[in-house]
Amino acid sequence: MTALGKPPDSPPQLSLCQSAVRQCVCVCVSVSYPPSSQSTMADTARDPPPELSDFQELQDGEDLFPEPSAPLESGPASLPAEDISTNSNGPKQDSLFDDDPEDLFAEATEEVSLDSPERDVLLSDGPSPAITPITPPCSLITPHIDMFTHCSFDEIEEEEGGDSFDMHISVSDPEKVGDGMNAYMAYKVSTKTSMSLFRSQDFSVKRRFSDFLGLHSKLASKYLHIGYIVPPAPEKSIVGMTKVKVGKEDQSSNEFVEKRRSALERYLMRTVKHPTLLKDPDVLQFLESSELPRAVSTQALSSAGILRMVNKAAEAVNKMTIKMNESDAWFEEKQQHFDNLDLQLRKLHASVESLVCHRRELSVNTALFAKSAAMLGNSEDHTALSRALSQLAEVEEKIDQLHQDQANADFYCFSELLGDYVRLITAVKGVFDHRMKTWQKWQDGQILLQKKREAEAKLQFNNKPEKLQQAKDEMRELEGKVQQGERDFELISKTIRKEVSRFEKERVKDFKTIIIKYLESLVQTQQKLIKYWDAFLPEAKAIS
Amino acid sequence: MQEGLDDGPDFLSEEDRGPRAVNVDLQTDATLQVDISDALSERDKVKFTVHTKSTLPNFKQNEFSVVRQHEEFIWLHDSFVENEEYAGYIIPPAPPRPDFDASREKLQKLGEGEGSMTKEEFTKMKQELEAEYLAIFKKTVAMHEVFLCRVAAHPVLRKDLNFHVFLEYNQDLSVRGKNKKEKLEDFFKNVVKSADGVLVAGVKDVDDFFEHEKTFLLEYHNRVKDASAKSDRMIRSHKNAADDINRIASSLYTLGTQDSTDLCKLVKVSVAALQKIESRVAADEDLKLADLLKYYLRESQAAKDLLYRRSRALVDYENANKALDKARAKNRDVLQAETSQQLCCHKFEKISESAKQELIDFKTRRVAAFRKNLVELAELELKHAKVTMT
Numbered sequence A: 001m002t003a004l005g006k007p008p009d010s011p012p013q014l015s016l017c018q019s020a021v022r023q024c025v026c027v028c029v030s031v032s033y034p035p036s037s038q039s040t041m042a043d044t045a046r047d048p049p050p051e052l053s054d055f056q057e058l059q060d061g062e063d064l065f066p067e068p069s070a071p072l073e074s075g076p077a078s079l080p081a082e083d084i085s086t087n088s089n090g091p092k093q094d095s096l097f098d099d100d101p102e103d104l105f106a107e108a109t110e111e112v113s114l115d116s117p118e119r120d121v122l123l124s125d126g127p128s129p130a131i132t133p134i135t136p137p138c139s140l141i142t143p144h145i146d147m148f149t150h151c152s153f154d155e156i157e158e159e160e161g162g163d164s165f166d167m168h169i170s171v172s173d174p175e176k177v178g179d180g181m182n183a184y185m186a187y188k189v190s191t192k193t194s195m196s197l198f199r200s201q202d203f204s205v206k207r208r209f210s211d212f213l214g215l216h217s218k219l220a221s222k223y224l225h226i227g228y229i230v231p232p233a234p235e236k237s238i239v240g241m242t243k244v245k246v247g248k249e250d251q252s253s254n255e256f257v258e259k260r261r262s263a264l265e266r267y268l269m270r271t272v273k274h275p276t277l278l279k280d281p282d283v284l285q286f287l288e289s290s291e292l293p294r295a296v297s298t299q300a301l302s303s304a305g306i307l308r309m310v311n312k313a314a315e316a317v318n319k320m321t322i323k324m325n326e327s328d329a330w331f332e333e334k335q336q337h338f339d340n341l342d343l344q345l346r347k348l349h350a351s352v353e354s355l356v357c358h359r360r361e362l363s364v365n366t367a368l369f370a371k372s373a374a375m376l377g378n379s380e381d382h383t384a385l386s387r388a389l390s391q392l393a394e395v396e397e398k399i400d401q402l403h404q405d406q407a408n409a410d411f412y413c414f415s416e417l418l419g420d421y422v423r424l425i426t427a428v429k430g431v432f433d434h435r436m437k438t439w440q441k442w443q444d445g446q447i448l449l450q451k452k453r454e455a456e457a458k459l460q461f462n463n464k465p466e467k468l469q470q471a472k473d474e475m476r477e478l479e480g481k482v483q484q485g486e487r488d489f490e491l492i493s494k495t496i497r498k499e500v501s502r503f504e505k506e507r508v509k510d511f512k513t514i515i516i517k518y519l520e521s522l523v524q525t526q527q528k529l530i531k532y533w534d535a536f537l538p539e540a541k542a543i544s
Numbered sequence B: 001m002q003e004g005l006d007d008g009p010d011f012l013s014e015e016d017r018g019p020r021a022v023n024v025d026l027q028t029d030a031t032l033q034v035d036i037s038d039a040l041s042e043r044d045k046v047k048f049t050v051h052t053k054s055t056l057p058n059f060k061q062n063e064f065s066v067v068r069q070h071e072e073f074i075w076l077h078d079s080f081v082e083n084e085e086y087a088g089y090i091i092p093p094a095p096p097r098p099d100f101d102a103s104r105e106k107l108q109k110l111g112e113g114e115g116s117m118t119k120e121e122f123t124k125m126k127q128e129l130e131a132e133y134l135a136i137f138k139k140t141v142a143m144h145e146v147f148l149c150r151v152a153a154h155p156v157l158r159k160d161l162n163f164h165v166f167l168e169y170n171q172d173l174s175v176r177g178k179n180k181k182e183k184l185e186d187f188f189k190n191v192v193k194s195a196d197g198v199l200v201a202g203v204k205d206v207d208d209f210f211e212h213e214k215t216f217l218l219e220y221h222n223r224v225k226d227a228s229a230k231s232d233r234m235i236r237s238h239k240n241a242a243d244d245i246n247r248i249a250s251s252l253y254t255l256g257t258q259d260s261t262d263l264c265k266l267v268k269v270s271v272a273a274l275q276k277i278e279s280r281v282a283a284d285e286d287l288k289l290a291d292l293l294k295y296y297l298r299e300s301q302a303a304k305d306l307l308y309r310r311s312r313a314l315v316d317y318e319n320a321n322k323a324l325d326k327a328r329a330k331n332r333d334v335l336q337a338e339t340s341q342q343l344c345c346h347k348f349e350k351i352s353e354s355a356k357q358e359l360i361d362f363k364t365r366r367v368a369a370f371r372k373n374l375v376e377l378a379e380l381e382l383k384h385a386k387v388t389m390t
Helices: A011-029 A051-058 A066-081 A091-096 A101-111 A117-124 A136-151 A153-164 A209-226 A238-246 A251-273 A275-279 A281-288 A303-321 A329-379 A383-462 A465-541 B002-006 B008-014 B070-082 B084-088 B101-116 B119-153 B161-168 B180-201 B208-258 B262-330 B334-389
Strands: A167-177 A184-193 A202-208 B032-041 B046-054 B063-069
Touching: A167 A251, A184 A209, A184 A251, A184 A281, A202 A209, A202 A281, A209 A251, A209 A275, A209 A281, A209 A383, A209 A465, A251 A275, A251 A281, A251 A383, A275 A281, A329 A383, A329 A465, A329 B208, A383 A465, A383 B334, A465 B334, B032 B119, B046 B119, B046 B161, B063 B070, B063 B161, B070 B084, B070 B119, B070 B161, B084 B262, B084 B334, B101 B119, B119 B208, B119 B262, B180 B262, B208 B262, B208 B334, B262 B334
Parallel strands: none
Antiparallel strands: A167 A184, A184 A202, B032 B046, B046 B063
16 A cells, blocks of 8 residues: 555555455454543544444445544554554654644544544644543554555545535525625525534525635634645625626626625535535634624725735745755645646636637627528518528527527536636645745754854853853754744645645546536537427428 | 648549539539639639530530639629620629638748647647638639539520630630729729619619519618628637637647546547537538528629619610600600610610519529528538537
């Protein structure tokens, strides 16, 4: 079994895993398991079911998801006690296993499939001291379980669509609240879920656009710098909003509202799909509480906004000056990959937008032509020809409607998704940049430490005891900081690896669904075209 | 690129030469068959090889070919128009000038942008450009051929001497294009004619048939013009959309070569098929619908011209009548007035007779052509849609 860092889309690995799964199933069944430790995980995705029956279920190959949750909780705790070199996940895991409780989280994330919520529980609830070290018998399971969870990664992914990740958010009913320049659009955010994380199964709240932006900025400040890819929120558009505020009830403002609504929906779905972000209290509050403090710092012209812009500029300058010693080829390759992807997606996005534009034009022109053909048919005095021409006009009109629909499909399906991904990739690049910054901090700390050491040596040489003591203290502090910096860096690197593979998976999935939908719509269009022209043909033939 | 396109024969031979008599439904008569067997495209002119097969006695051989250029076709057309004898007939409209400007521009752009594109993009664009060039080329050949066939099929025009010279004379007809002075003259003539046309149109016609035809043709001409313009715009948008799909396909292709998932391969294949279909649909629509409309635009203009000539003759006739009356009243120059009146009367009647027949023919032709084209259009659309489905 290879390291988790590799993008998990290689089928041969999966089949190997599946056979391994069957092996560990047998192992799991035989172990008795103290349920006490599990009850502490009160807010996991599901209450850990009675173990034995779980493990029985394992046989079906179904419902793999709950099982790893149960044994795994014990896993991280017991790991420190165990030499994980037997673990097939590779040597780099060893470095993680310090006694630092934070690292529980880190280890867990390495071994568990990217989408299991437990480790996220660990994160949001802080390092959980509640995970009491489990008796050794369980540790026996853990290597297998690791294999199990690691290789059942893909299967779990599929489960995500099923009962394990059951959340559906819809943004609907945009209504205009208020008047004049203080008006805003309020959207109804409805959540349907069966996850026990939430208070009820089906609830909705009213939110406005700045609330969404506020949520995003909170999440970004919490998670971006440790390496999580936070989905970017839809962009502000002053022109669009002003039109809506002014109250023009025309096509373009309707379109704008519709565009925004679907963008918000996609944003929320993407945010909750991320297991860590799902557990975040801010997200929960956003989805559940009926009143939300107004997020004023998201206003475009506020002081916070200007501060943000200044910060962004400063960061851009900094980025250019940091020269990182990339020790890990994986990161370099990934960065290259994302750069390329970015370029191509942008190009594709531009082409799709131009296609949408042209198709709309085509539908307009077809409508005009249809009218013109109808008039021609009217003036034609040969009756059969006249009838045929009017039929042609009708056909063309229907085709125009078809083109319009197709253009809409193009737009909403394809183009918006591409736009989202272009923005997402910017977020990914931002995460890489954070890693660079962390590295920089670490290196700076090291340099400082070095300087202090030299100073200390000098002091020792000059024999100044009080200053020496002070220097020694400072050095210890610094050493601690440097270690922390190093750990942060490792942590962020790890997180990024995970996030990136998750991102890639999501991306492929998203694209696949969208493209299949798009192709289906194309096929439908062609079918309708066939229908129309078939109807027309006998008319044309009937011209004597 | 010019070199590659100079081998004219390849173009015409490999395609089915079906879409030739596209806009007219003609009985080909064994006594005189004309077609364009070959065409060569040089820098800025096209050389047509006009091939004639005839059993008529006035030709030296039974089968012969000459090379003609566009200007010579125009010369032939003008000679018909200017000939008073043919005032009573609908003169087949002259074929439009072969217009390769758009393609040439694109070719230039391609040449300039060669450095900035990948090799595949470049070859693809080159292919597209060549296909476009070929399409325009075929169209212009078809137009010229139609003109000749119409003339050959017309019972009176086919006997025209100029026509025979055109068909047979081996050497260059040394027809020069109109120089500036002549073009200016033409312009003024047109202005006068249209003003005259307005005056003449006010005269009510004695014959119901012609009255009806006049109103009909006027309206029809306007509507055909409108429809033709709109269909052009529609087809242009369609071509734009097809171009976009091409670009999308190539982007997806590059994307797919990076991602080794089979998703992208699937996408590549389907989008590639789609793009070909869309551009072909656009091209076919262009051929069947737009060309048809354009042709009938010109035809209806020619028919209008005929009616104008007839009305003019009628006015002349009436004027001659009035002059005769006046002369009789004054008892002066009676003979002169009489002869001129006779002349006018004769002319008018001749025109009326032939015009009637012509217009009826026009209608039949039009109906048949529309039928053929609309049927073909529908069939092609169906074919393409079905192919896309697979």
